[in-house]
Amino acid sequence: MGGIFGLVLKRLLLGLVTLLVVSILIFFAVELLPGDIAQAVLGQGATDETVRAMREQLGLDRPALVRYLEWLFGALQGDFGVSLVSGERVSEVISDRFANTLFLAAYAAVIAVPISIILGIMVALLRNSLFDRVANVLTLTSISSPEFFLGYILILYLAVKTSYFPAIASLSSDMSFPDLLHRTFLPALTLVLVVTAHMMRMTRAAIINLLASPYIEMARLKGVPPWLVIVRHALPNAWAPIINVVALNLAYLITGVVLVEVVFVYPGIGQFLVDAVAKRDFPIVQACCLIFAATFILLNLAADVGAILTNPRLRHPK
Template identity: 75%
Template sequence: MGGVLPLIGKRLLLGLVTLLVVSIIIFGAVELLPGDIAQQILGQSATAETVAALREELGLNRPAYVRYFEWLGGAIQGDFGNSLANQRSVAEQLGPRFANTLFLAALAAVISVPLAIGLGVLAALYRNSVFDRVANAVSLVSISSPEFFLGYILIVFFAVQNQIFPAISNVTPDMEMGERLYRTLLPAITMALVVTAYMMRMTRAAIINLLASPYIEMARLKGVPNSKVITRHALPNALAPIINVVALNLAYLITGVVLVEVVFVYPGVGQLLVDSVTKRDFPVVQACCLIFAATFILFNLIADVGAILSNPRLRHPK
């Protein structure tokens, strides 16, 4: 364990440095957007004195680096400032939206992770069979299809033609769990289709790569059935790449929900981000981007730590 903790500490430090760099990029990108925020808020008919007064009120007349450090210090404490559109606290708006996004991502993960690992094991077990070829073909089509296209296809078949699920996933905080699951299931299936296909293919590849190992050949020569060779010998040693793939896809489930939330009008962080970009509500845009970046970096750290713990070779220098 003594050798593991320094590696985990280095990964955490690298993650913090990466998040700092990303925060600079987010703030700088918003600063480089054309137009004057104060002018956009007041409209073209505003006088120069009114625009100057609003710029001073918003702190836009101060240097960019001063505003960045103030924004970063507030973000560390959970204070992202106030929205320019409604003057409400950004953190108060993000709280329920982020909870909705986490719920959607968790539901998609519950559907996709067991299904992907199971299909990957079966595809490796029946390699080059009809099942393997059909599963690979279907997964390739699913990976190649954009999320919004899959979402619209599912809406046409399950909401318009058959009316099994609602086309709009308008969930509310006081909604019962059963109703929430019912309204969230269609966007969750849309996201699960893409990540299931990717995780299935990576699981299959990881297991097949290990089947050529000498200890696998020895197990087969001893007469161990192929199913036990995969489940008892190949699968445990393939956990490191599988954990990496699962963790990265869980990060994608949270950070890649923007298109899906827009298609289904789901009240999550992605929908809030799109609405805020339309309104040029930059404090909300910066907060949404920073949350997405922090979530993605966190799951990358989880993937690295999981790989270190599951693969002893990564704990020692080559």
């Protein structure tokens, strides 16, 4: 197992390096935003003096490199600075919001991942049948529609016309868990519809890709029933691409929810980010971007590790 441990460690280090590079990009990208931040925060009416005072207060008069290093070390300790608008600590405001986003992503993932994989297996088994075509058309339709459009359709039919679910997914701290699930069902469903097609089609492709292998023919010639051929003989060798596409979609569930959160007025990090950009609240923008980047890197890392762990040649060295 030493080999695997080494591989995983290597991936982990690579992930850290990537994150460092991304942090540089984020910091200096915000730096490059047109216009002076102090000016933007204070508005048109600010005098030169107040702007200068603001700049000093924010430390903007010091060299960018110094500020970057301060920001980086702060971020490492969980301190992303102070919001320019409200004056609250960024880490405190963000953590609640981020937890909400994670909850919604997890909610959607718990539904979407099993459904996509099971559907993927079924369409691979019944490939080129009517079921295969219908499943493909439906999932492709749902992935091709913009997510705000899907959201509004769902609101129209499941909230406005029938009032099964609330149209606005606002949260309060005293809600019970079933309540919470009910309240957030529509945004979660929208996300499910958005990510299912991709995962299902990849599962189907990964399995069908293997069906021409000699060991699949061998299994069929041993009299193994078709569904077992797929589940027992094809699926274990198809995990690597499936895990990768699942990780990609999980990352999307967290970082791509901006529109869905806005549509359903859900208090997640995406909506927060949009607000912060509008208000030029750059410590919050930077923190959000860094969290998104870290999520992406972490999930891809997990996918890599998962792919390594499902490879029997690596798991059972000679």
